[in-house]
Amino acid sequence: MxxxxxxxxxxxxxxxxxxxxxxxxxxxxxxxxxxxxxxxxxxxxxxxxxxxxxxxxxxxxxxxxxxxxxxxxxxxxxxxxxxxxxxxxxxxxxxxxxxxxxxxxxxxxxxxxxxxxxxHGQKPKPAQQQARKADKTATNQLNPAVDTGAFKIAQEQKVTNHAE
Structure with missing residues (x-):
């Protein structure tokens, strides 16, 4: 399969x-x-x-x-x-x-x-996990209006704060 x-x-x-x-x-x-x-x-x-x-x-x-x-x-x-x-x-x-x-x-x-x-009818839906794993250079070229590096840092801080 x-x-x-x-x-x-x-x-x-x-x-x-x-x-x-x-x-x-x-x-x-x-x-x-x-x-x-x-x-x-x-x-x-x-x-x-x-x-x-x-x-x-x-x-x-x-x-x-x-x-x-x-x-x-x-x-x-x-x-x-x-x-x-x-x-x-x-x-x-x-x-x-x-x-x-x-x-x-x-x-x-x-x-x-x-x-x-x-x-088949399935449609991909990006989630936070994919955003964290995304290549910073590629995503900045695709969408220069968003600073993916800052987004990743903010997401990692949220995960760290929830774990404490």
Whole structure:
């Protein structure tokens, strides 16, 4: 699993037979959050997230459903199963296995593995720990308005004062 991300609510997916992405919506559990310090947005997605589990539930016109006069019927996403999930994590709430960024979904019209995850949905959020470890020269070049050296000293003093 090294260098692979778990998937969370808001992950972007795309069907190879559609022309528009849609965002995953976790509906099968309400307790396990990832990449979300407040525990309010980023529910972890699992292989139990099937059915109509997207925000718009469409990837646009479906190339697997041509219309007689030209064009295509609109896609109506219906996930029947996921493959490529991480079987070493099982949620107690729904018994689901964690989805990974390379997991794929099956749709009855598009067939096996026709839906791919294009963005896992996690977003980096810098914390004080990263700020303390940041290279002073690099951060001053990126943001010359902030004296990172003074910031580091102030943060170290706070840590020292709390330890006493």
């Amino acid at each position: 090294a260098d692979k991300h778990l998937v969370c609510q808001g992950a972007t997916c795309q069907c190879k037979y559609g022309n528009a992405p849609d965002k995953l919506k976790v509906k099968t559990q309400k307790k396990t959050f990832i990449n979300d310090p407040d525990g309010s947005e980023k529910l972890m997605a699992t292989n139990k997230d099937i059915g109509q589990t997207f925000e718009k539930n469409t990837f646009g016109p479906c190339k697997q459903q041509p219309l007689p006069g030209g064009g295509y019927k609109p896609c109506q996403i219906q996930v029947t199963q996921w493959s490529g999930f991480y079987d070493k994590i099982t949620l107690d709430e729904n018994g689901g296995k964690a989805l990974l960024e390379y997991s794929k979904a099956t749709c009855p019209i598009g067939g096996p593995d026709c839906i791919s995850i294009t963005d």
